[in-house]
Structures are given as structure tokens and as C-alpha cells.
Amino acid sequence: MIKMFSAFTEEIDDVDAAITEVLNQLDLEHSLMKNAVGILHCYHEFIDSGVVKTLSEKLPFTIIGITVPYVRLPGKASSMGLMLNILTGDDVDFITGLSDSIAIGGENLRPATEKLCGEISARLKSDEKPPMLMAFGPFMHVLKINADEFVQNISNCFPNVPVFGAFSFSEEIDYSKCYILYNGESYERATGLIAITGNVNPSFLTISVPEKNIIGELATVTKSTGNILHAINGMAVEDYVISIGLIEQKGNLEKLYSTPIIAKLEDGSTIVRVCIGGDGQGGAVMGGHVPEGAKIGFTMLELSDTISTSEVISKKALEIADGRNILIYTCMARLEFLGANQREMEANTICDVIGSSACFYIAYAGGEIFPYQLANGQFVNHLQNFSIVICML
Secondary structure, three states: OOEEEEEEEOOOOOHHHHHHHHHHHHOHHHHOOOEEEEEEEEOOHHHHOOHHHHHHHHOOOOEEEEEOOOEEEOOEEEOOOEEEEEEEEOOEEEEEEEOOOOOOOOOOHHHHHHHHHHHHHHOOOOOOOOOEEEEEEOOHHHHOOOHHHHHHHHHHHOOOOOEEEEEOOOOOOOOOOOOEEEOOEEEOOOOEEEEEEEOOOOEEEEEOOOHHHEOOOOEEEEEEEOOEEEEEOOEEHHHHHHHOOOOOOOOOHHHHHHOOEEEEOOOOOEEEEOEEEEOOOOOEEEOOOOOOOOEEEEEOOOHHHHHHHHHHHHHHHHHHHOOOOEEEEEEHHHHHHHOHHHOOHHHHHHHHHHOOOOOEEEEEEOOEEEEEEOOOOOEEEEEEOOOEEEEEO
């Protein structure tokens, strides 16, 4: 059984005040059990001010996490806040690790990930398979890496093990200051893992957009390379989206950023993608891979559609949580879709539904990792865009 307790602060500049505020909320003497890990989400300035490093030095367990542009706990929320969530238990363990630095372009991504997974495996009991992994990384687009490759590399090392987690994000115009955090240090090019073992029975949920919002019939991806989508139904992507009325002229593919694309894969799983921009040759740079043969549909959304999915998945989570903690990552594209005036509407909706019925946290991320369970019971782990992903733990 895992217990979760949390702390929050918006005090960036006064390190002593921030640490005191966080520690007073934690009550470690009475709350901490045999094993523990801290999951940290914060605004990037907490690194520069020294709060992240000092906090890690004050706590007797590993802290791992990412920088994010919005955090939420019951009754507490901020675009410039720090949120620490501690998972602890007597009959569970948390095995953590950090990868070597990953080169821009990802030429050493696979060996770095395999090394990290090997180090985690070496600390497991003989022939033990962890019930789940949590994975964290920087915003891979900045490193010119398809984040799906990282997720797939982990899956290859831990077959049929569900992987849940998120990638960092910042609202800087160049996507800079996206860090992974590990024991007080920040890294722009590393990735991290937590293997959660013992008495653990996780459940997972995801939602993006109502399928009723798909425009017309599903189309077929006829050419793609990694996260570059070249052709749909035999047409260049630009020509296809012009033909269905989503953009008026070539060179405007970035306008599709708030238009989620649902892709149904041959194994029965579903992924959701957003378009980051054009590749200059009629193709689209996507927020993750879209394999050839996938059936895809573009969607049209109103604000109410996004909020309705938040309510639906929150109610479902409460139905099946059965006293477990609820860990929530939601996509930064959803936050931007809501706009400045309704920025907190989704998080407010989730909080209103869950209320005091469960311990939970919400963090907005630059990509969500979700374990999709197939009809045969096997797990396939996918990077998601424009989605809410939930783990009940």
C-alpha cells in the first residue's frame, strides 16, 4: 500500500522561508513510512534560487521530477509554484536512476536508456518484474529527438511493464528551461526512472477528445518517418488538410497545434498527436510518431469539449480508485487551448469532481507517457499529446 502526502510553495526567492513552508506541511516524523520517494514539479526559477537543491538536501529520500508551467493540489495552484509529492509505504520500494547525458539528435539515446534500465534491473530481486515504472525526461523536441524512441527503448528493456510519466515543459518562446530534476540537480539532457515494486496494483486511464468531434471519415497515413508525417491518403499533408478545410493555404500547418489528431494503430491502441509545424516540404512535424497504416482523424473542438473530457475522466478515476492516490498529467497543449482567461478551468473541474475523496496532484507537461492495455492484457506504452493521463496508485 502506498500513501501520498504533498507540500506546496510559491516562495521562490527566500530559500529559508520556502524550505520551512514545505517541511511544515510534510510532517515527516509522523507521515514517513519505511520506503519513500519524492516527485517534484516546479517552475524553473526554483532551480536558480537554490530552493530545489536545498530542499533535496533536507530530505532523506531520492527526489526526482521535472519543471512544469502549472501545478495543482487540492486548494493550491500556481503557474510559478513548487509541488512536492511523497510516495511512501512499508511494503513497497522505489528504485530510481538517472541516465547519462543524451546528445542532441539522440544518437546515444538507446544505449543511454538501456544502461539506465540495466542499472534499475540490477537492483531488482532476481527475476522480479516491477508492477510499473514512472519515467521523466526533458522536452525532447528541443533535443531534436522523437520522444517515442525513449518510451519504446524502456518498453524493450521491460517488456509488458506499464510505463507512466511525463516530459518537462516551459512557456519560454524557445522551449528552453525544460529540466529533469534529480536529487537537487537539474539536467537538460538526462532522463530518469522510478521502478515501483512490492504491494502495488496500479490502474491507468487516459482521455483526449470526444470521437464525435472527428471531422469526416478516418484517413490513412500513407507515408511517415518517425514524427514527420509526409502523406495522408496519398496526398501531401498540407494538401490533405487544405482539402478538408482546416487551413486555407500552404505554410500554415502550425495553425493545427490546437487541433488534436486521433490515430488508431493496428494493435488496437490509440494515440493522440498535435502538429508542431511544417517540415518545409508539405509534411507535418508532429508531437510524436504516427506510423504508416494508422487510421487518423482530425478533430474540431470547442472549449466545452475539452472541459467535458476532464469531468468524464475524473469521475471514472473516482469510481475505480478505491482509496488509492490519483496522479494526473495533462498536456500543455490543452492549457494553451483554454486560453489566458480560462487557463484554470480544466484543473478546477478535476478538483471539483475529486474534491476530498482522494489524494491527488495535477501537473501540466510537454508530453505524457501512458500504458495502453490491449484486449489480450498486454501493455503497450505510448507518448501522448493533448491528453490527460491518470495513474491510480
